[in-house]
Amino acid sequence: EAGVTQFPSHSVIEKGQTVTLRCDPISGHDNLYWYRRVMGKEIKFLLHFVKESKQDESGMPNNRFLAERTGGTYSTLKVQPAELEDSGVYFCASSYLWGSGTDTQYFGPGTRLTVL
Amino acid sequence: AQTVTQSQPEMSVQEAETVTLSCTYDTSESDYYLFWYKQPPSRQMILVIRQEAYKQQNATENRFSVNFQKAAKSFSLKISDSQLGDAAMYFCAYRRASYNTDKLIFGTGTRLQVFP
Numbered sequence: 001e002a003g004v005t006q007f008p009s010h011s012v013i014e015k016g017q018t019v020t021l022r023c024d025p026i027s028g029h030d031n032l033y034w035y036r037r038v039m040g041k042e043i044k045f046l047l048h049f050v051k052e053s054k055q056d057e058s059g060m061p062n063n064r065f066l067a068e069r070t071g072g073t074y075s076t077l078k079v080q081p082a083e084l085e086d087s088g089v090y091f092c093a094s095s096y097l098w099g100s101g102t103d104t105q106y107f108g109p110g111t112r113l114t115v116l
Numbered sequence: 117a118q119t120v121t122q123s124q125p126e127m128s129v130q131e132a133e134t135v136t137l138s139c140t141y142d143t144s145e146s147d148y149y150l151f152w153y154k155q156p157p158s159r160q161m162i163l164v165i166r167q168e169a170y171k172q173q174n175a176t177e178n179r180f181s182v183n184f185q186k187a188a189k190s191f192s193l194k195i196s197d198s199q200l201g202d203a204a205m206y207f208c209a210y211r212r213a214s215y216n217t218d219k220l221i222f223g224t225g226t227r228l229q230v231f232p
Contacts, residue, residue, distance in 0.1 A: 004160075048219055106163075107162070109160045
């Protein structure tokens, strides 16, 4: 079974540019989460999808961040325009819905975003 | 709001020895889950061990065990017979118990070095 995959693994962009991160969850996982770790700090929650619906987006920093999950499969996280403080590692995780299987969140390898 | 604190940014241990990583948390909830995740260098984060708050018995997974002290809100990870492959960032995480899996709240992590 394929794990959670993320693309790209690294992205270096200039301030003001746009970047789109992609996450492909494990097949069958209706829960999809985005997290971010800024250098040296804790991993912070950004948002949570249940299928294609946003269950909780309380962690989204501001309206420069837009997350989508069309069709309830893969998800994208767009940052537009990027700022220096957006640099960090963006993790995606997925899990089964409650009662559908283990509720363990499985993480992708992350996308390292550097904004210059 | 719930918080997780890992007060040891770095730890080191010699191969075959035992090491304990500390984690404390704060919550007003009575039912929740606690986790230790491991992220080896340049690799995906994986679940090491989990503990349900309602269980008094400490969780164990092979060489990994926890010391869960609910009243003290402490959740330490003990790694016995340390191996070179245990070298990684270790993150302590908390999650409320809910019918639809909630977000994880992480600590800042502890980098574990293992020396031969």
